[in-house]
Amino acid sequence: MSKVEKVDITKTTHIEHTADGVIMVTNLDLAVNWARKNSLWYLLFATACCGIELMQTGGPRADLDRFGVVFRNSPRQSDFIIVAGTITYKMAERVRRLYDQLADPKYVLSMGSCSNTGGLFQHSYSVLKGVDKIVPVDVYVAGCPPRPEALTHAILKLREKVGREPYFKNYVGTRFFKFMRWIKNDN
């Protein structure tokens, strides 16, 4: 007789041990999101002093790699952008372009007071008063500059958000299910 084990992750995953091997039945969103949230890649990008803390967070002490969070040099291979530093109006157009070039689904993490609100320079004629004026922000990190621990915490919050997303409903939609029906009918 086979043994049935309930795995307490979301109460929707079952693992069955049979004579021929292990069968796992789970929610498709859960399985895909498990992979997505454990391989979040961010764009290597910074505009001011918060960038130094960002570099420190990628170093051996904070060690973002342990969460599968690594940097990429191309927005087309990145899942999210960390806006680290002051954004001037001149730079805002470039930030928006990089955001548009990110692969879908994409996320934005606003790091530090300058990115959140303009920070120390919010009364300057040339500084954007918050990056959320030009791109949608998923997670804000307070501080000037935020410590690596704060940025790590924000990334963990982003992972939680990715893990909860109805990925197939939002990004794949009915096209995937139509495709599966087409395969079933034609083969």
Ligand code: SF4
């Ligand atoms: S928030 Fe502070 S540390 Fe970060 S870019 Fe602005 S002035 Fe520099």
